[in-house]
Amino acid sequence: MHVLLARLPGSRVRLRPSDGGPTAAPDPAATQDVEAVGATAVVRRLEDARHPRWTWDDTDAWYPGLLADGVRLDRAHDLRLAHRVLRTSAFTRATELATAPPGSWDALEPVAARDPRAEPRGRQHESLFDLDDVPAGSPSPPGSPDPAPDDLDPAAELAAQQAAVAGSTAPGRLRLLLAAESAGALAAAEMHHAGLPWRADVHDAILTDALGPRPAEGRRPDRLEALADRIRVALDAPASLNPDSHPDLLRAMEYAGVGARSLRKGELERLDHPVVAPLLEYKSLHRLWTANGWHWLDQWVRDGRFRTDYVVSGVVTGRWSSTGGGALQLPKGVRDAVRADPGWTLVVADAAQLEPRVLAAMAGDEPMAAAGRDGDLYAGIVATGAVASREHAKVGMLGALYGGTTGVSGQVLPRLRRTFPRAMGLVEDAAVTGERGGVVTTWLGRSSPPPGQAWDAAQSGALGDGAAPDAATLARSSARAWGRFTRNFVVQGTAAEWALCWIAAVRRRLWALDDGAAGRAPEPFTTRAHLVFFVHDELVIHAPAELADAVAREVREAAAEAGRLLFGDFPVDFPLTVAAVDAYADAK
Structure with a gap:
């Protein structure tokens, strides 16, 4: 069941239940218009009784306030994130949502990215519906007279998105991607709310x-x-x-x-x-x-916590970015300040050689997947006889993923092609598509943007009889550069999808663990193991010390679950390095 949330004039909130079917309309008889100050209690009751999928314009605009009131939600559907995927995915190219003219949903930006100079949102949201903080562009009241076609009506947008998924060429993959995106948005808000433990001294x-x-x-x-x-x-x-x-x-x-x-x-x-x-x-x-x-x-650490605003899919490939504090570039020199609270521990999990393993699974390259079976994929590549050293295997694989054609990378790539033709063929086909100005798509359905006007101009500039002498060189250079982008897009983007599924599984599994000793984390995580940090292929969980072993087990099982969700029974492993430490610096 979906429950759609929208703000109304006069400090009121509308909750509209729907059974979530592609053609289902919200049930008017079950719709509730409540005062903002009492909305938290209504949300809490519905969450406890039904565990619905909360559907809203932007998780960042709603969930931080709920967390501040001590309410955690199991599931959500972020219409903004889903709209962006469905608007540009090759899987939905022929759907009405993808072919419609630009509208308000296309212009909606994430709350975290609207004003990087703003004070961190944790101090903005003191309650669920503080209407002084409603962002510009929040939905107009559903059911208002003669709404414009592109108004941010969550009910209409949900119906359009469900129709687009149903009419796509890969509805199962898209449903998984949209669910993972929305789960990631919940996790990102929770990590901001809980904060990364930080010792200022x-x-x-x-x-x-x-x-x-x-x-x-x-x-x-x-x-x-x-x-x-x-x-x-x-x-x-x-x-x-x-x-x-x-x-x-x-x-x-x-x-x-x-x-x-x-x-x-x-x-x-x-x-x-x-x-x-x-x-x-x-x-x-x-x-x-x-x-x-x-x-x-002084700016970023408050009350023993560092809080950043994660921007889910802030990078075009689907990777996260952040605004404030440079969270995704925390240097090793300061990681010793990341210390668990007394009686708690930090469980740090790092996915080993994620992108090459994802490539093997996408391509169905069983020899390459087998090379990673014992843990170190690069050592496994050496064992096949493809290259002479682990360093050559690593450099060659990075060359395949990022388009390196000179030096050691250029020397070993032919050997990798002979040994792993399916994997190497996948990235090389993606590069050729990009060089021709085409679009490539990740495993679950995120498509690359077109190369743009400068690229088009470079290509067309080399065609005419009066082309400048260096026009052909510029055209070839720009084509190769875009080919390197698309080559990496399919792998990095699919790795980001795996990471989203991993986060979603970890988040669910952590909440199912028994409570531990009370700590300094805010409600609803005072006695619960919870995510506090994420960067590309690494997670940090803050947990009561007595739950450390259980957390490590769940994190590993979540990685295997993410692999099955994406690639079924294809025999590829996603091993983790997991350490329970008092200080983040000790995990490396």
């Missing part, structure tokens, strides 16, 4: 040890200032040289005869000059100071 000690005492506003830390002096001495530069100004620094390096054309680490490491060592150290510490220094700590 440990973080401060890390910074002080690396940089020196916290400096006054507008000044560099002592360690950076000392390195800046060493850089000036090595370059015989004046005291006014600012190493943070790349143009000034490059000019000073040119004057000193260093021979650097850029400040890239790889190029600097090849140079033999006294400035290299202090400059590399300066760059590393400056990155720590600016990206995760004291200002970051």
